[in-house]
Amino acid sequence: MDMKNSSPRRTFFTQASAGVALLALAPGVRLVDLALARAQDEPASAAQRWGLLVDVDRCVSGCDACVSACNTEHGLGDSERPQTDAQWIRKVDLVDHNTGRQLSLPLMCQHCEEPPCVDVCPTGASFRRADGIVLVDKHTCIGCRYCMMACPYKARSFIHEDLTGQKTHAPRGKGAVESCTLCVHRVDRDESPACVEACTDAGREALVFGDINDRNDPLATQLAETTTRELRADLKLNTAVRYRGL
């Protein structure tokens, strides 16, 4: 085996001509999407800004498909002490005491354009990727937890104990802070986050993932056509997660 000469599958598809890409190779293979994929050796670009739309009217109290999918995807919540388990998504139930209206919504890292967690991080471990995904570089995180205090959404978790059985695509360990990565490993191979997929599979379709900057993207179209809200819009963080029906 000579890895130098190996051509990754996605690179092949990316480099394939449009004519070849339009051919149907197998049922269910979306060649157009593959042809649009970012090459494996290409960095994330500021041309995109990945975001989420949460349709609160479609989100159901008691359903935690998104939370379970997130936990399974990243190997969260396996410890014997659930009190200290990391929570990348929380389901929040709200009641308007004036009207009695009840709401349920998922709350996770809002992937701010002006993230307070990045502002306060003393080591540069909290950072915002070119395509808008806010992440923790756990190699440089010293576990000071300033970001946890700065985050208005309480989206981050600290890992208190040694972990075992981590997933290859989701390295996690004691002493570092972590939060929703918008399933960056899936996004990098042109897939939707696990929570979005689970919500769709559960028949709710309350979560829409896409590129806010791409006017033709279903997410951008919905953001343009309907009224959506940022949580704590007063902070002017310009979040990439928007809520409809709130």
Added chain:
Amino acid sequence: MIWGDLIERGCKWLSRAMRVVVMTIALSLGTSVIEAYAEVSQPVFPSARGEQCVEPVDIMRRDHFEFLKHQRDKTVREGIRTPRHSLAGCIDCHADKDAQGRFVPVNAKGQFCQSCHVYAAVKIDCFSCHAARPSERVSQSP
């Protein structure tokens, strides 16, 4: 005076004798230490999958961490996920299987990473966070 000279001579003789004894002990100890070192065998580890590593072996032995560190920043910060110098790529090729056909962690005793790191007395910190077995999606490399 005579008694004084005698005591002085006696002390000198004693100190010489002590020196000889100490030197003898030191020499014998040194020899045994060298012998002990000679008994430390080169690390033995399972052979990797595939025929050739991503870089020549002598370069990998010396610089693998430089490659990994460079790649980790590219992956985490920029989203570049080429398998060539990725830790997951290393594990895909270097993880061995047990008798039941299950992957053994590369940091387990006698395995690829652990055996050399024990020999070199260098602690590996990768696997407190990173998976030490190939993922179910195996594998990024052919």
